[in-house]
Amino acid sequence: MAGLELKQLRKNYGKVEVIKGIDLTIEHGEFVVFVGPSGCGKSTLLRMIAGLEDISGGELRIGDKVVNAVEPRDRGIAMVFQSYALYPHMTVYDNVGFGLKLARTPKEVRDQKIREAARILQMEHLLDRKPSQLSGGQRQRVAIGRAIVRQPEVFLFDEPLSNLDAALRVDMRMEISKLHNDLGATMIYVTHDQVEAMTLADKIVVLDGGVVQQVGAPIELYQRPANLFVAGFIGSPKMNFVSVSADSVSGDIATVSGPDVVGVPVTLPSRKVAPGDKLTLGVRPHDLVVAASGSIVGRVGLVERLGNETIVNLELPSGASWLAVLEGDQALKRGESLALDVDPAKALLFDDAGQAIPR
Amino acid sequence: MKKRASIIGGAAAIAATFVVFVIPFIFIVLMAFKDRQQSALRDFSWPTGFHLWENVFEVVKTRNWMMITAFINSSIITVVSVTLLVIFAAMVGYVLARRRTRWNGLIEFLILAGLMVPPAVVPTIWLLQGLKLFGTLHGMILVEVAYNLPFSIILYRAFVSTIPRDLDEAAIIDGARPLDVFFRVVLPLLWPVTVTNIVVQSVGIFNDFTNPLYYLPGNANATVQLTLYNFQSQFSTAYNLLFTNILLITIPPLLVFLFFNRQIVAGMTAGAVKG
Ligand SMILES: Nc1ncnc2c1ncn2[C@@H]1O[C@H](COP(=O)(O)OP(=O)(O)OP(=O)(O)O)[C@@H](O)[C@H]1O
Ligand SMILES: [Mg+2]
Numbered sequence: 001m002a003g004l005e006l007k008q009l010r011k012n013y014g015k016v017e018v019i020k021g022i023d024l025t026i027e028h029g030e031f032v033v034f035v036g037p038s039g040c041g042k043s044t045l046l047r048m049i050a051g052l053e054d055i056s057g058g059e060l061r062i063g064d065k066v067v068n069a070v071e072p073r074d075r076g077i078a079m080v081f082q083s084y085a086l087y088p089h090m091t092v093y094d095n096v097g098f099g100l101k102l103a104r105t106p107k108e109v110r111d112q113k114i115r116e117a118a119r120i121l122q123m124e125h126l127l128d129r130k131p132s133q134l135s136g137g138q139r140q141r142v143a144i145g146r147a148i149v150r151q152p153e154v155f156l157f158d159e160p161l162s163n164l165d166a167a168l169r170v171d172m173r174m175e176i177s178k179l180h181n182d183l184g185a186t187m188i189y190v191t192h193d194q195v196e197a198m199t200l201a202d203k204i205v206v207l208d209g210g211v212v213q214q215v216g217a218p219i220e221l222y223q224r225p226a227n228l229f230v231a232g233f234i235g236s237p238k239m240n241f242v243s244v245s246a247d248s249v250s251g252d253i254a255t256v257s258g259p260d261v262v263g264v265p266v267t268l269p270s271r272k273v274a275p276g277d278k279l280t281l282g283v284r285p286h287d288l289v290v291a292a293s294g295s296i297v298g299r300v301g302l303v304e305r306l307g308n309e310t311i312v313n314l315e316l317p318s319g320a321s322w323l324a325v326l327e328g329d330q331a332l333k334r335g336e337s338l339a340l341d342v343d344p345a346k347a348l349l350f351d352d353a354g355q356a357i358p359r
Numbered sequence: 360m361k362k363r364a365s366i367i368g369g370a371a372a373i374a375a376t377f378v379v380f381v382i383p384f385i386f387i388v389l390m391a392f393k394d395r396q397q398s399a400l401r402d403f404s405w406p407t408g409f410h411l412w413e414n415v416f417e418v419v420k421t422r423n424w425m426m427i428t429a430f431i432n433s434s435i436i437t438v439v440s441v442t443l444l445v446i447f448a449a450m451v452g453y454v455l456a457r458r459r460t461r462w463n464g465l466i467e468f469l470i471l472a473g474l475m476v477p478p479a480v481v482p483t484i485w486l487l488q489g490l491k492l493f494g495t496l497h498g499m500i501l502v503e504v505a506y507n508l509p510f511s512i513i514l515y516r517a518f519v520s521t522i523p524r525d526l527d528e529a530a531i532i533d534g535a536r537p538l539d540v541f542f543r544v545v546l547p548l549l550w551p552v553t554v555t556n557i558v559v560q561s562v563g564i565f566n567d568f569t570n571p572l573y574y575l576p577g578n579a580n581a582t583v584q585l586t587l588y589n590f591q592s593q594f595s596t597a598y599n600l601l602f603t604n605i606l607l608i609t610i611p612p613l614l615v616f617l618f619f620n621r622q623i624v625a626g627m628t629a630g631a632v633k634g
Binding site for chain 2: 073078
C-alpha cells in the first residue's frame with residue numbers, strides 16, 4: 001500500500017525556483033496525471049519523487065515513510081522514461097532482468113518474473129533481441145516490462161508515449177490503462193497530451209510555473225476550472241475569453257455585457273457578482289449555438305467543414321478572435337455576420353484576479 | 360569521369376601506403392633471412408641462404424636469454440598498465456563528463472598540462488627512489504600509467520557525453536549503486552573507445568624505449584626495445600640479428616592490431632546511426 005504525500009515541496013537550481021511549494025495527496029492505486037505547459041516543472045517534480053533530483057524543501061512521503069533522503073532504489077518506485085532508456089548492450093531479457101540481477105534475486109525466480117512480465121506485455125518472442133532490433137512501440141513495452149518486474153508500489157511515467165505515432169499511442173494508452181487495472185499500483189504520469197490526460201487519469205494535476213493550479217477529476221476540471229489558466233489549458237479547442245462587466249443580477253442569472261457581447265445570461269446560484277463588477281466571460285467553442293437573435297455577433301473568418309461539425313473562426317467587433325464548433329454542416333461564407341448564443345448554464349465567469357466565480 | 364578519378368586516387372593511396380608501411384617491413388623480413396656478411400651490405404637484395412632460424416635462435420639466446428626476460432617484462436608492464444589506464448581513464452572521463460562542478464575547468468587544464476608538459480626525468484627518478492620503486496616493474500607501470508593517463512581521459516571524456524544520461528538514471532532506478540552503473544552500464548557502452556585505447560596504449564607502451572631506459576635499469580629488468588642494443592655497438596653491428604630482433608618484437612603489436620581490427624572498425628561505425 002503506497003499513497004504519496006507532498007508537503008510544500010520545493011526545488012531550486014541555484015537562485016531559480018522551479019517548484020514553488022507543492023501540496024498534493026495521492027491515494028494508493030490512483031492514476032494521477034501531471035499536465036502543464038512546457039517548462040512548468042512536471043518532469044522536475046516527477047524526478048523529485050523518483051529521487052533523481054534532490055528535494056530543496058518540504059517533505060515527500062511514499063507510503064508512510066518520509067523519503068526525502070532515501071535512495072531511489074529503496075523508494076519502491078519504477079520509472080519509464082520518454083527516451084525508453086534501454087541498455088543498448090543487453091538483450092531484452094537482460095534489460096528487463098537487470099534490476100532483479102542487481103538485487104541478487106535467485107536465477108529461477110528472476111527467470112520466472114521476466115517471463116511473467118513478457119507475457120503480460122505480449123513480448124515473449126522479443127526476449128532475445130537487442131533494443132536496436134525493436135520498433136518504438138516494442139521498446140516502450142520493454143521499458144514498461146522493466147518497470148513491472150520490480151513490482152513497485154508506484155509507477156512513474158515521463159511522457160512515455162510522445163515518441164510514438166498517433167495510432168500506436170492510442171493502443172499503448174489503452175494498455176497502460178489496462179495495466180493500471182490489473183496491477184492496482186499507484187501511477188503518476190506526465191504528459192503534454194490532453195487526450196491522454198483526460199482518458200487515463202483518475203485525477204489530473206494542472207501545473208503552471210511550478211505551482212499547482214488545480215487538482216481534480218478530468219470532468220471536474222473541464223466543467224469547473226478553478227481559474228483562467230486551467231480553463232484555457234484543459235479542453236480542445238481552447239476556451240474563448242472576453243472581458244465583460246456585470247449588468248444586472250436577478251435570481252440565479254447574472255447578465256453580462258462588454259465591448260464584444262451584449263446581455264449574455266450566466267447561471268450563478270451563488271450570487272458572488274454585483275452589477276458593475278469587471279469580469280471575464282469564458283465559453284467553450286462547443287457550447288456556442290447559432291441563434292438569429294444571439295448575444296454574441298461576429299464576422300465569419302476561416303470555416304472548416306468536417307461534415308459532422310463545422311469549425312468557425314469568428315472575429316468579434318473589438319478584433320478578438322473566437323472559435324465556434326457548430327453541430328452538423330453549416331454553409332457559412334467568409335465575411336458574413338453570424339450571431340451566436342450560449343447556454344447560461346455552460347458559460348463561465350472569472351473575476352479580475354482570474355479566479356473562477358463558483359456556481 | 361568521377362569514377363575514374365576515384366580509382367586513380369585509390370591507387371595512389373595504396374601506392375603511398377605501400378611505400379611508407381610495407382616496403383620497410385619487407386626490408387626487415389628480408390634482412391632477418393640473411394647471414395651476417397650479406398646483411399652488412401644493407402641493400403634490398405634477395406637472401407642468398409635461409410638463415411632465419413639460426414638468427415632467431417641466436418637473438419633469443421644472446422646475453423643469457425635476455426629476450427625471454429624482456430618479453431615477460433614488457434608483457435607484464437603493458438597488460439597491467441593498459442588495464443589500469445582503461446579503468447582509471449574511463450572513470451575520470453565519466454565523472455568529468457557527468458558531474459559539472461566549479462573545479463571542472465581546473466581539472467581539465469591539469470589534464471591538458473599533463474599532455475603537454477614534458478616529463479621531468481630526474482625528479483621522477485628521485486621520487487621513485489624515495490618511494491623505493493625505482494628500477495622495479497611496478498614503479499615502471501606507475502610511470503606509464505601517469506604519462507599516458509591524460510590522453511586516455513581525453514578520449515573517454517568526449518565519448519561519455521554521447522551516452523544518454525537517461526541510461527544512468529534508469530540504472531539508478533533499477534537499483535544500481537554507483538560502481539554498478541559504471542561497470543555494468545557505462546563501461547560496456549564505452550567499448551569502442553576502450554578498443555582504441557587498448558590498441559593505441561598497448562602498442563605505445565610495448566614499444567616504449569626511453570622510459571624503460573631511464574626508469575628500469577639492469578639486465579633483469581630489460582624490456583623488448585632495450586634488447587635492440589644487444590646487437591648494436593660503435594664498432595660492429597650484426598644487422599641480420601638486429602633485424603631479426605626487430606621482427607620478433609614487432610609481432611605482438613601486430614597481433615593486437617589483427618585481433619582488434621574488426622572491432623575498431625565496428626566500434627567506429629557503431630554509434631553512427633541512432634537506432
Ligand atoms: N539543471 C537545471 N538547471 C536549471 N534549470 C533547470 C534545470 N533543469 C530544469 N530546469 C528548469 O526547470 C524548469 C522545469 O523543467 P522541467 O523539465 O521540469 O519542465 P517540464 O514541465 O517537464 O517541461 P516539458 O513539458 O518541456 O518536458 C524549466 O524552466 C527548466 O528550464
Ligand atoms: Mg518534461
